[in-house]
Structures are given as C-alpha cells and as structure tokens.
Amino acid sequence: MAKNKNLHFDSRVIHEALTPDQWQGATLPPIFQSASTQHKTAQSLSDTFAGKKKDHIYMRLTNPTNSVFENKICSLENGKGAVVMSSGMAAINNTCMALLRSGDEFISGNGLFMSTYLLFTGVFKKYNLNARIIDIKNEDEIKNSITDKTRFIYLETITNPGMDVPDIEKIAKIAHAHNLPLVVDNTLASPWLARPIELGADVVIHSTTKYLSGHGAATGGIVIDGGNFKWNRERFPDFKPFIERKGELALLDKIWREHHINFGTTQAPFHSYLAMIGIDTLSLRMERHMSNAIKVAQHLNAHKKVKWVHFPGLTDHNDHETARKIFGNKGFGGMIAFGLENETQCFSLIDNLEMIYHLANLGDCKTLIIHPWSSQYISFDPEVKKGLLITPDLLRLSVGIENVDDIINDLNLALEKI
C-alpha cells in the first residue's frame, strides 16, 4: 500500500497494494508458483482451515500473488473485498450462482456480452435460475419485473456491443428501494472511467482480460464486493452463516466458499502478475483510448459509406447525457459499433484492413475489429440476435492507443475498397 493515502487515482493505479519491503525490494510481487503451502505445525494448518488464522493453504483457494492483485483492484473500485478468478465469465457465473437458489429470479439489462447472455438464458434455465431480460433503461419495466423471488439486478456499464450507458445511480436507487443489490459488469469502462460502487452499485465484476490488463496476454476476472448491502433481510435467509462468518463481506465469502473454490475457477498467479504489469499504464492508456475513440467515431459518422455509428460520445446518442454524468466528463469509452450497407461490405472492410487486428477481444492497446453477427453470435437465432441489436451490417471496433491518424487511415483505405 502506498504510504501517501491522498494520492490521485492515476498514481494509486501504479502504487496501490505494492509492498516491496516484503519482497526483498522488488516492486512487483513474486509469482508464487506452488500448488500448496507448507505449515510448520498441525495447529497452524488446522487454524487456517478453521478461519482462525489468515494464511494460504492450497492454490485453488488463495494465492499470495493473486491477493496483491485483488487488493489493488478492490482499492481502485472502492470496494471492501475482492476475489480474482480465471476469467470474466468465471466471475459472472460464480457471483450470480452465489446470489441465486433454484427457483429464484433476477433482472438483467438486455445489452449483454454474448456468453453472459447464453449463461443467463440457457445454462441458468437448466437449474431453474430465471433471468428476466428487460430494457434496463426503462424504470417502469424494472419496477414491474420485481417479484418476491427477485434476488438482484444486473447490468453492464457500457453494453457490448450496443454501447448503451444505463444510469447506474438511478437503477441503484430503484434496486435499494426494493431491498435488492445491484451487480455491475464494469469491464468496458474500467475503474478509470467509472466506479460503480461510488455510484451506488453493490458488486462490481471485471473481465481483467480487457482494459485492466491492456495487453491481451492473459485472461482473468475479478469480483469486488462494496460491502454496503445488508444481507440480513427476509429475502436472503441463506446468507445467515456467511454473515456470521464475514459480516459485511457475506456475499464475497459465499461466492468464494460455495462456488469459486468448489468450481475450481482459480486464477493462475502468472496471469495476475501479467495483469499487474498491464495496469500500471491504465490511466495513460484510457486517456488515449478515449481521445482516439471520439475522433474515430466522428470520422466514421461523417463518412459517406458508413450508415450509422453507435458511440455514447456522439451528441445524438440516446445516452450521451447519462454517459457525461456517469463518466464525469472524462470520456465515453473506447468501443464503437458502426454499420455498413450489408454483411458483404463488412467482410470486405475487415479483409482490406492492414494495421487493425481482426480478433475476438477488446480493450487491447491494439485496435481490434470484429463482425459479431458472423462470429461470436453465429449460433444464435437471427431473431434473438436482432433483439440484442446484433445485425448483419454491424462492425464492432475496439479503438486502440496507436496514433489516431493511422487508425483512421487504415479504416479509410479499407472503406475505399469495399
């Protein structure tokens, strides 16, 4: 932990949770590459298992390298506790499973990452965990969807690939008025752009694979518990033992104890290490992603071959004002969805790009493009795809941190050839 508690966010990104004195002066933690840890006495291991002593036991449960990363992100998101996992999907699955019992319901926005949508509407259904997928920006729809079986509300800060920005503050108030927690997937914003717990959310999830790492070298996920939600309510009787054990961090304990360690969604310590190398440059990268994205969006918007552009930074975007409020005028994210005439033109544009990478990831330093209709969503029913705003003419661009003129030039040359 940095000695100066008053450091700005941009400095805390670099210094938070680092304890060189404990690592022989090294400024990054060692990679504890060992499946389990030795305890000198039988009492020590017994006390650790019983939770009387805080120590490491076996790497599926905890790992010292992972703990440093957990402390860092937890602090940056203003949370009270965090657990790192093997991927963003592991974090989403474990969090929702810990919140639900068979027969329960939850409410989710319809702007969802593809695998999250499949998890909520397919896999969960098998276990009688019932998602009500609604227009999360419609207050009446939220209120009308709440029943006595509802256990939480879920949304993405910036929806992927719709690029909508729901009003977290407003939705958190509705959730709390009904004694429900709000869970937010903050992957597309990163804590640099939005800190949902400060806006009233109770739980934050990230795929650390994206902006937090920035290099696209390692998958990872994390759950951060704000520690503010009161679980000792009639709606959550199954939380009792977790409240007794961990108090305000009852949910995090439930996620970790019931799901993470038993499902084995362990993060490799090397991946946490790589993410920590990446996060040092988060602020600089985000500034460049933001400033590049607005220029690219404006350029595409004015291009005669581009039919439409969805980017919250454009003044005609439905959520432009909400985005200004939620993001405190720092920017509008680095992701753009735009449309050409049809699928053939989209394929042609991708095939004619020279610098921009064509791959299924986002939040990388490199600019990345994908045609979601024919790739990630290829197995979806066409009507479902359209409901998710995935159309054959849509391209998703994750704007990187290269020189913006090179990004625009690459797009221009490819657009000329379609």
Ligand SMILES: Cc1ncc(COP(=O)(O)O)c(C=O)c1O
């Ligand atoms: C918004 C969002 N959440 C979660 C995920 C899943 O993350 P991971 O691929 O690390 O499992 C993704 C992946 O693209 C995403 O875009």
